[in-house]
Amino acid sequence: MxxxxxxxxxxxxxxxxxxxxxxxxxxxxxxxxxxxxxxxxxxxxxxxxxxxxxxxxxxxxxxxxxxxxxxxxxxxxxxxxxxxxxxxxxxxxxxxxxxxxxxxxxxxxxxxxxxxxxxxxxxxxxxxxxxxxxxxxxxxxxxxxxxxxxxxxxxxxxxxxxxxxxxxxxxxxxxxxxxxxxxxxxSNISVSQDDIFDDSRYARKNILFVGVEWKKKGGLVLTEAFQIVLNRFPTATLTIVGCTPEIDVPNCQVLGKVPLAEVAKYFKQAAVFCLPTRLEPFGIVFLEAMAHKLPVVATNIGAIPELIIEGKNGYLVEPDNPQQLTEKLIEILDSPAQCQAFGEYAHRRFWDIYxxxxxxxxxxxxxxxxx
Incomplete structure (x- = not known):
């Protein structure tokens, strides 16, 4: 040198x-x-x-x-x-x-x-x-x-x-x-490979959205899809972190911006992570979901298909397609065992590469x- x-x-x-x-x-x-x-x-x-x-x-x-x-x-x-x-x-x-x-x-x-x-x-x-x-x-x-x-x-x-x-x-x-x-x-969130997760969360049907820009990140499409999901799973919930959209939908918790160190607890409580974004240079938030053993439903754009392997750790949908998003959310929420299997694959992929x-x-x- x-x-x-x-x-x-x-x-x-x-x-x-x-x-x-x-x-x-x-x-x-x-x-x-x-x-x-x-x-x-x-x-x-x-x-x-x-x-x-x-x-x-x-x-x-x-x-x-x-x-x-x-x-x-x-x-x-x-x-x-x-x-x-x-x-x-x-x-x-x-x-x-x-x-x-x-x-x-x-x-x-x-x-x-x-x-x-x-x-x-x-x-x-x-x-x-x-x-x-x-x-x-x-x-x-x-x-x-x-x-x-x-x-x-x-x-x-x-x-x-x-x-x-x-x-x-x-x-x-x-x-x-x-x-x-x-x-x-x-990941921008501190994680450990030895972290312990509560696998019973996969049966609770909590969908997590983390993003600052609600419309750009597909929030409107997710809201439309979630209302239909509620017809199939009335106890399903949607947690929104990072922004404060004005929505009038049952079972939604809008948290707005929270300190980065506190975001991890919402990942740990969720059954699935969903960000149907319309524009995404990379998406570190997907890695954070993977690190927390979460299956992911996201859009088939940018680098996301490199992170989310269809049928392995989640599902990919087209942007601005609420019907397709609804179908995939219902499919994954209908099987806690599948949620867990996808989450475990995501966890291994994160630690192997990202x-x-x-x-x-x-x-x-x-x-x-x-x-």
């Missing part, structure tokens, strides 16, 4: 609790090296200056006028801001001694010539085109897509959470297949080829 003693970890915000875990991985897998953490949008640039707002309106003004886009989000997806951020990153990193640089997400390019650079992401913009019903007008501009293209091509390796996104980096952005590698990810410890080893082994 090189004698350089520092690693630059460049990130944006929390990345759904993932950035904290990545820092721990880099610290654990490269214990001899100091980790310098840089948050690009708090340490380097101002995202709300008037020039950025002007360029955002120039690039996306019509869509904002039609209220289909939000300026707060779109200012991150303009060439002007990408280049501004690129300049700030180069100024901060250039000329310093780094073993390598590592960034999460693909909103910026933190590569420096001559230094191995690694990207870890759960998405690409163009992967959205594979979602049924996705409106192409909601993509970032072609100008910004060209910037995103640069991110993947400047990386020494692109680490992804799923084959779905690995394939997109190669197919949609023209990267060499050898430079796009699926290293997976793990832990942060194993992801960390995959990342280290691939990085070591270049340092």
């Amino acid at each position: 090189s004698s350089v003693k520092k690693i630059a970890f460049i990130k944006y915000g929390g990345f759904s609790h993932i950035n904290e875990t990545i820092y721990e991985i880099l610290t654990r897998e490269f214990p001899s090296f100091e980790i310098e953490t840089i948050d690009v949008f708090t340490d380097l640039v101002n995202t709300k200056d008037l020039t950025t707002i002007f360029h955002t309106l120039k690039e996306y003004g019509m869509e904002m006028l039609n209220r289909t886009l939000n300026i707060g989000n779109r200012r991150l997806y303009i060439r002007y801001f990408f280049n501004k951020l690129r300049t700030a990153i180069v100024k901060r990193l250039q000329g310093r001694d780094y073993l390598f640089t590592f960034q999460t997400q693909s909103l910026f390019d933190a590569s420096i010539p001559g230094i191995p650079h690694f990207v870890y992401t759960d998405h690409t913009a163009l992967a959205n085109l594979d979602y049924p019903g996705f409106n192409k007008k909601n993509l970032p501009s072609n100008s910004w897509i060209e910037c995103e293209h640069q991110v993947y091509h400047h990386a020494t390796l692109n680490f992804t959470m799923s084959d779905n996104i690995t394939n997109s980096v190669v197919k949609d952005y023209g990267c060499d297949p050898d430079r796009a590698i699926d290293v997976y990810c793990g 832990t942060w410890e194993k992801t960390g080893v995959r990342i280290r082994e691939n990085i070591e080829r270049f340092i």
Whole structure:
């Protein structure tokens, strides 16, 4: 290995609790090296200056006028801001001694010539085109897509959470297949392989939904399906965690946002996890359900078919199909034994593949080829 003693970890915000875990991985897998953490949008640039707002309106003004886009989000997806951020990153990193640089997400390019650079992401913009019903007008501009293209091509390796996104980096952005590698990810909820679960819960017919965005995550479809499920199983219940939709349906418990540490108890009380999401770059919440021995009913989109194996640890349905969702929920709730069998398969699959410890080893082994 090189004698350089520092690693630059460049990130944006929390990345759904993932950035904290990545820092721990880099610290654990490269214990001899100091980790310098840089948050690009708090340490380097101002995202709300008037020039950025002007360029955002120039690039996306019509869509904002039609209220289909939000300026707060779109200012991150303009060439002007990408280049501004690129300049700030180069100024901060250039000329310093780094073993390598590592960034999460693909909103910026933190590569420096001559230094191995690694990207870890759960998405690409163009992967959205594979979602049924996705409106192409909601993509970032072609100008910004060209910037995103640069991110993947400047990386020494692109680490992804799923084959779905690995394939997109190669197919949609023209990267060499050898430079796009699926290293997976793990659960954001602390779990132990030795955790004990109450198998009697499978007979209680409690359906669990965990998600912040009710409509985007298929909440309306689930509500419609659940009302029909109640005709078959009057004692079935639906627990909603993470959001507070206004619904008037019997046997529903709406909990809203709860601390991450408390979410585990709702997984432990459920018989089945259901998230009929319409858009999902990866879906760590499915791993959390698997870690808690839950069968899953979800939509056949994005990376979900890699996590949920049809007829093994759950069922896959088409998005916005309440009839199909109802049928699968009734089928799984009708058999506590099947719920348990699916849950056990899910548990084994989680521990075989989807832990942060194993992801960390995959990342280290691939990085070591270049340092």
